[in-house]
Each structure stands twice: as C-alpha cells, then as structure tokens.
Amino acid sequence: MIGAFVIAFREVIEAGLIVGIVMAATRGIAGRGRWIALGILGGLAGAALIALFAEKISDAFEGAGQDILNAAVLIVAVLMLIWHNTWMSKHGRELAGELRAAGDKVRTGQTTAAALALVVGAAILREGAELVLFLYGLVASGTSGLDIQFGALAGVAVGAALSSVSYFGLAAIPTRYVFSVTSALIIFLAAGLASQAAQFLLNAGVVTVLDRPLWNSAAILREDSLAGRVLHALVGYTDRPSVLQGVVYLGTILVMVALMQWSSADKRRQVRTV
Amino acid sequence: MTRPSHLLAAALTAGTLALGWPALAEDLPVIKVEMRDGEIIPNVIEVPANTRFKLEITNTGKSPVEFESTELKREKALAAGATSSIVFRTIDPGRYDVFDDFHPESKAVLVAK
Numbered sequence: 001m002i003g004a005f006v007i008a009f010r011e012v013i014e015a016g017l018i019v020g021i022v023m024a025a026t027r028g029i030a031g032r033g034r035w036i037a038l039g040i041l042g043g044l045a046g047a048a049l050i051a052l053f054a055e056k057i058s059d060a061f062e063g064a065g066q067d068i069l070n071a072a073v074l075i076v077a078v079l080m081l082i083w084h085n086t087w088m089s090k091h092g093r094e095l096a097g098e099l100r101a102a103g104d105k106v107r108t109g110q111t112t113a114a115a116l117a118l119v120v121g122a123a124i125l126r127e128g129a130e131l132v133l134f135l136y137g138l139v140a141s142g143t144s145g146l147d148i149q150f151g152a153l154a155g156v157a158v159g160a161a162l163s164s165v166s167y168f169g170l171a172a173i174p175t176r177y178v179f180s181v182t183s184a185l186i187i188f189l190a191a192g193l194a195s196q197a198a199q200f201l202l203n204a205g206v207v208t209v210l211d212r213p214l215w216n217s218a219a220i221l222r223e224d225s226l227a228g229r230v231l232h233a234l235v236g237y238t239d240r241p242s243v244l245q246g247v248v249y250l251g252t253i254l255v256m257v258a259l260m261q262w263s264s265a266d267k268r269r270q271v272r273t274v
Numbered sequence: 275m276t277r278p279s280h281l282l283a284a285a286l287t288a289g290t291l292a293l294g295w296p297a298l299a300e301d302l303p304v305i306k307v308e309m310r311d312g313e314i315i316p317n318v319i320e321v322p323a324n325t326r327f328k329l330e331i332t333n334t335g336k337s338p339v340e341f342e343s344t345e346l347k348r349e350k351a352l353a354a355g356a357t358s359s360i361v362f363r364t365i366d367p368g369r370y371d372v373f374d375d376f377h378p379e380s381k382a383v384l385v386a387k
Contacts, residue, residue: 136338
C-alpha cells in the first residue's frame with residue numbers, strides 16, 4: 001500500500017507543481033479558471049489516449065516514437081511559457097493593479113491564459129500517461145488488494161493537495177510581487193522542460209551532438225529521490241545532464257530574459273509616447 | 275490569439291521536421307527482457323556497447339511495470355501483457371543500474387560490452 005501511495009503521489013506532484021505555478025501566474029485574468037480546467041481535462045484525455053496507444057506510439061519511428069512525442073509536447077510547453085513571460089513583462093504591472101489604465105487586452109488576458117492552459121495540458125499529458133497506466137493496471141488486473149488501490153488513490157489525493165499548497169503559497173505573496181516571483185519560477189521551469197526535450201531528442205537519435213555527460217551529481221542528490229524529483233519538476237534538475245542539456249538550459253534562460261527585457265522596454269516607450 | 279498560434283505552428287513544423295529524421299533500422303540486435311511483478315529477467319542484461327540495439331521488454335506479470343534507468347535516462351511504462359521496446363543509439367561500455375519504477379524493490383544491471 002505504501003509503495004502504491006508513493007508511486008501515485010510522485011507522479012501527481014510532478015505535474016501538480018507546474019499547475020500550481022501556472023495558476024498563480026494567471027491571477028487576475030478573467031476566465032482563467034475555465035482555461036486551466038480545459039487544460040487539465042485535455043491533458044487527462046490525452047494521457048488516457050497515450051496510455052491506450054502506448055505500444056503503437058513506442059513502435060513509431062523505429063522505436064523513437066515515445067521520445068519524439070515527449071520532445072514535441074515539451075517544446076510546445078516551452079514556447080507557451082516563453083510567450084507568457086514576454087507578455088507578462090509588458091502587462092504584469094497592469095494586472096497587479098499598479099497602473100489604473102488597464103487595456104482591454106489586459107483585462108481579459110485570454111491569449112496568455114490559453115497559452116498556459118496548453119502548458120498545463122502538456123504537463124499532465126507527459127506525467128499522466130504513466131499514472132493512468134499504473135492506476136488502470138491496478139484496478140483492471142483485479143489481483144491487487146483493496147489496500148493497494150486505496151494507497152494509490154490516497155497518493156493521488158495527497159499529491160493534488162500538496163500541489164494546491166504550492167499554489168496557495170504563491171497566492172499569499174503580495175500582489176505587487178507575485179508576478180515577479182512566478183516569472184522567475186517560469187524561466188527555470190521552461191529551461192528545465194527545454195533541457196528535458198533536448199534529452200528526448202538525443203535519445204531518439206534526432207540530435208547526435210553534445211551527448212557527453214556534463215557532470216554526475218548522483219552521489220549528492222539522486223534524481224529519483226523525492227527531493228530530486230521535485231527539483232526535476234521545478235527547475236529541471238538531473239544528476240547526469242548531457243552537454244546539450246546544459247547548453248539548451250542556459251540558452252532558454254538567456255532567450256527568455258532577453259525577450260522580457262525587450263518587451264518591458266517596449267512598454268516603457270509606449271507609455272512615454274502616450 | 276494570433277501570436278500563440280504562430281508559436282504553435284512553428285512548434286508543429288519543428289516537430290514534423292524531427293519526425294522525418296531518424297534513420298531506418300536495418301538489422302538491429304534485439305535483446306529481450308522480461309518483467310514480471312517486480313522481477314526483471316534476466317537480472318544481468320548483456321548488451322553490445324557503442325552500437326545501436328533494441329531492448330524488447332515484455333511485461334508477463336499481472337501488474338503494470340516501468341522499466342527505468344536514471345543513468346541511461348530511459349523509461350518505459352508497460353501495462354500487464356504488453357510488449358514494447360527502447361532503441362538505444364550508443365552506450366559506453368559499463369554497468370548501469372536499472373529498476374522497475376512501479377515495484378521499487380526490484381533491481382537489475384545492464385552490462386554493455
């Protein structure tokens with residue numbers, strides 16, 4: 001029962017942390033609840049589909065199907081996070097209520113809410129397929145006892161509860177600062193997802209350069225420990241990154257910071273000319 | 275909606291480009307592994323080093339399994355009765371720990387020579 005609990009718990013927490021950050025980052029946007037719910041439902045439906053067709057997907061592209069699908073899903077999520085942070089560095093202060101004259105675009109903020117809904121969907125799709133397979137296997141096999149099934153469901157519940165704690169923790173940050181914090185978190189989140197995508201492309205053989213390990217910190221913090229998994233979900237920690245992962249990680253951070261600088265400078269110019 | 279949809283289009287294009295890329299497999303060596311409710315058979319998996327090969331994993335047990343190696347950065351979840359494979363491009367000679375992530379007590383070693 002404990003085993004089932006732990007497995008379900010950690011699968012949920014990896015996607016849950018991302019959902020928590022996204023919820024906090026879309027604070028003040030009208031209708032964001034609907035968008036996020038759409039992302040969660042879409043992600044779950046996609047995860048179920050992937051679990052159902054797991055074998056077919058794996059066999060596609062000479063056995064690289066799963067890696068390529070994972071990379072594609074992650075790349076979409078990264079692009080949406082980059083878009084969101086760029087948008088927020090222009091409109092974040094208006095959302096935070098510092099500037100009175102909030103334009104229509106800000107009041108609705110639909111594009112960025114939609115972009116982040118896609119991120120939520122992608123996160124759940126990625127982590128959820130394994131969980132669906134695990135839970136379905138437990139229930140369908142009929143060989144596992146009630147206590148194991150209970151353990152797994154309790155793991156899902158506690159994982160979801162802890163994820164919402166991460167949201168409420170962020171939500172408790174004063175409005176003026178909350179978007180600075182979520183933007184910073186999203187930079188590392190995006191860099192982590194981008195470097196994971198890079199590793200999937202290496203595994204698939206799509207990219208064949210820079211595949212040597214950069215370092216090995218398994219002796220300090222194992223990636224498959226709970227702390228390692230949480231850091232993996234939040235900032236993309238991995239105990240044996242490849243050189244390509246390191247390059248992609250830093251590159252993503254640089255691109256995001258540059259775009260955010262450009263976007264907020266653009267905003268200042270507009271304010272001055274008005 | 276225009277800008278995110280542009281990003282999405284770019285991502286899809288990148289994805290499609292990537293899809294066409296992987297080279298065709300000719301006669302890949304196939305190494306078979308059986309997983310049964312927390313048992314990994316054989317317990318020492320011998321594979322060729324520095325060459326492409328296919329690890330064909332079959333779940334012959336009654337519970338779902340997940341073949342995983344953090345060192346090799348590969349994982350594959352399998353429902354009961356399912357067979358699936360992981361294609362490895364190249365592995366340095368050495369010993370790598372593998373385990374069943376859904377049965378945490380299980381352990382095996384993959385030896386590349």
